[in-house]
Amino acid sequence: MSTHEEILAKLIEAVVEYEEDDCADAAQEALDAGMDPMVAVLDGLAAGMERVGVLFDTNEYFVPEVLMCADALYKGLDILRPHIKLDADIPKASVVIGSIQGDVHDIGKNLVKMMFDVAGWDVHDLGRDVPLETFVEKQLDVKSDVLAMSAMMTTTMMGMKKVIAMVKEKNPDCLIMLGGAPVTRDVANLFGADGYAESAGNAVSEGIKMIGRLREYQKGEIK
Amino acid sequence: MSELTGKQRVQKLFKREPIDTMPCFSGQGAVVVQAIEKMGTRFAKIHTDAALMAESAITSARLFNMDGVVIPYDMATVAEAMGRGISLYEKADGIIYPTVPNKWKNLDEIDIPENYMSQGRLPMVDEAFKIIKEKAPDLAVGAWVLGPFTLAGQIMELDILLKGLKKNKDKTEAFLEQVTKVTIDMCKHYQDLGVDFISVREMGSGTDLLSPRMWKTLIGPNLKKVFDSITRVPSVNHICGSTDMIIEMMHECGADALSVDQKNNAAETRKKLGNDVLIFGNFDPYKTLTQLEDMGEVEAAIKKCIDDGQDAVWPGCDIWPDIRQENMETYVKTVRKYGKNPSPAVGRI
Numbered sequence: 001m002s003t004h005e006e007i008l009a010k011l012i013e014a015v016v017e018y019e020e021d022d023c024a025d026a027a028q029e030a031l032d033a034g035m036d037p038m039v040a041v042l043d044g045l046a047a048g049m050e051r052v053g054v055l056f057d058t059n060e061y062f063v064p065e066v067l068m069c070a071d072a073l074y075k076g077l078d079i080l081r082p083h084i085k086l087d088a089d090i091p092k093a094s095v096v097i098g099s100i101q102g103d104v105h106d107i108g109k110n111l112v113k114m115m116f117d118v119a120g121w122d123v124h125d126l127g128r129d130v131p132l133e134t135f136v137e138k139q140l141d142v143k144s145d146v147l148a149m150s151a152m153m154t155t156t157m158m159g160m161k162k163v164i165a166m167v168k169e170k171n172p173d174c175l176i177m178l179g180g181a182p183v184t185r186d187v188a189n190l191f192g193a194d195g196y197a198e199s200a201g202n203a204v205s206e207g208i209k210m211i212g213r214l215r216e217y218q219k220g221e222i223k
Numbered sequence: 224m225s226e227l228t229g230k231q232r233v234q235k236l237f238k239r240e241p242i243d244t245m246p247c248f249s250g251q252g253a254v255v256v257q258a259i260e261k262m263g264t265r266f267a268k269i270h271t272d273a274a275l276m277a278e279s280a281i282t283s284a285r286l287f288n289m290d291g292v293v294i295p296y297d298m299a300t301v302a303e304a305m306g307r308g309i310s311l312y313e314k315a316d317g318i319i320y321p322t323v324p325n326k327w328k329n330l331d332e333i334d335i336p337e338n339y340m341s342q343g344r345l346p347m348v349d350e351a352f353k354i355i356k357e358k359a360p361d362l363a364v365g366a367w368v369l370g371p372f373t374l375a376g377q378i379m380e381l382d383i384l385l386k387g388l389k390k391n392k393d394k395t396e397a398f399l400e401q402v403t404k405v406t407i408d409m410c411k412h413y414q415d416l417g418v419d420f421i422s423v424r425e426m427g428s429g430t431d432l433l434s435p436r437m438w439k440t441l442i443g444p445n446l447k448k449v450f451d452s453i454t455r456v457p458s459v460n461h462i463c464g465s466t467d468m469i470i471e472m473m474h475e476c477g478a479d480a481l482s483v484d485q486k487n488n489a490a491e492t493r494k495k496l497g498n499d500v501l502i503f504g505n506f507d508p509y510k511t512l513t514q515l516e517d518m519g520e521v522e523a524a525i526k527k528c529i530d531d532g533q534d535a536v537w538p539g540c541d542i543w544p545d546i547r548q549e550n551m552e553t554y555v556k557t558v559r560k561y562g563k564n565p566s567p568a569v570g571r572i
């Protein structure tokens with residue numbers, strides 16, 4: 001039987017090499033070996049995705065490879081997630097996420113969504129081409145901690161400004177993340193958003209960096 | 224010698240013949256809200272009516288003294304004609320471009336109808352070209368088509384397509400060849416209509432998404448076939464996003480001109496390709512025409528394009544229609560002011 005370290009190495013490699021079956025097998029092996037599933041997620045799957053981020057930043061991997069790595073990650077996550085025990089004292093964080101009306105692209109959105117899935121958040125995925133009022137209605141309904149919106153094209157991003165104004169008016173504590181090719185930091189600031197990712201590419205980098213921060217947070221390395 | 228018309232200026236530019244001043248035109252959407260308001264219509268209406276499409280294009284050009292027009296405005300016309308549907312957002316507030324709601328979900332579902340050219344809004348777009356040519360014979364008339372890879376991403380799910388390039392290479396390549404034939408047919412059709420230039424926008428293929436190696440094997444060869452088919456009018460190879468790593472390969476595809484966006488290091492590109500190649504670009508349209516409030520900064524952004532060696536100052540993408548009038552005027556004025564001097568590939572009269 002493999003050691004816990006070996007199983008983590010298998011999970012990491014399966015994600016990096018986008019081997020979906022290997023990832024599922026390693027996840028099952030982690031459960032069979034009595035590993036804490038959260039450790040397998042954070043130090044296996046998420047750690048693998050962090051390496052993918054490095055490969056992406058150094059132009060070894062591009063978006064097709066990252067999408068396949070994400071598929072492998074989800075194969076493992078689907079097996080591990082049902083076994084993660086929740087702490088009843090800590091409320092589960094939640095996010096409402098979607099691509100804005102007029103935008104039928106969702107690659108960046110799905111990569112950011114992956115980050116929240118890994119973190120074990122309640123994810124309310126509205127999909128793509130989502131009418132502005134649907135974002136507002138859903139956010140006010142579930143009172144999510146974060147509202148994440150993406151627009152791949154300049155031509156759709158103006159809608160974000162309206163949503164932010166509507167949500168912030170009724171729920172000023174909601175953090176708002178913007179992503180998408182045309183959204184620069186200046187635009188995000190102008191619209192009153194709290195965070196941004198510049199493109200599908202940057203969504204990959206930024207999303208993965210956030211996974212890294214999350215791992216540190218879970219281990220108590222940052223508060 | 225009397226001043227050239229916009230059409231003559233653009234035609235001569237493409238032939239690299241001396242012109243009086245740098246033309247001001249684009250191969251990307253350049254319709255503006257000021258024109259739509261003047262016509263008393265709405266943005267959602269100009270995508271489905273030939274007269275409104277033609278008039279909004281002409282009025283946009285006339286209001287700002289541009290040298291040419293380009294239609295259609297959205298990327299969905301061909302996918303719609305293939306039966307993938309269309310979302311027009313007629314009841315939505317503000318400006319939303321039409322999109323394709325029902326993309327094919329896997330390669331096995333794909334069934335491109337033979338008669339697509341007569342379906343959806345494509346005949347309406349043809350009619351709009353005819354109206355523009357009749358009503359504005361002094362303006363250069365540009366058509367644009369999606370490059371094969373970007374068109375493929377309009378008719379099938381993009382993530383499936385991207386993963387298919389690695390996982391299901393043979394089948395994906397065969398599909399891209401099929402789509403290449405569509406792009407070629409569209410280019411032939413627009414040449415038959417007598418447009419003055421065709422811009423092929425392979426905008427989803429920059430190195431933000433694909434590796435240079437993938438570009439070389441899967442994008443470049445199909446684009447070359449497309450440019451080989453454009454023999455009767457000048458052609459432009461436009462890619463937005465990161466293009467520094469693929470600019471030489473773009474050039475090898477054989478278009479008459481290259482167009483890049485603000486992510487391209489334009490001065491470096493000019494050095495790499497030399498002074499004989501027509502290069503258009505590369506200002507950030509949203510920032511320059513919609514956000515900046517200091518006209519000195521607008522002038523500086525436009526002048527930088529000329530200083531970096533562009534033969535025509537093109538926006539890197541569609542102009543966001545809700546431009547600030549003052550910014551658009553400054554864009555055109557700056558091109559006229561600094562464009563009197565020769566550009567690297569084109570002399571002056």
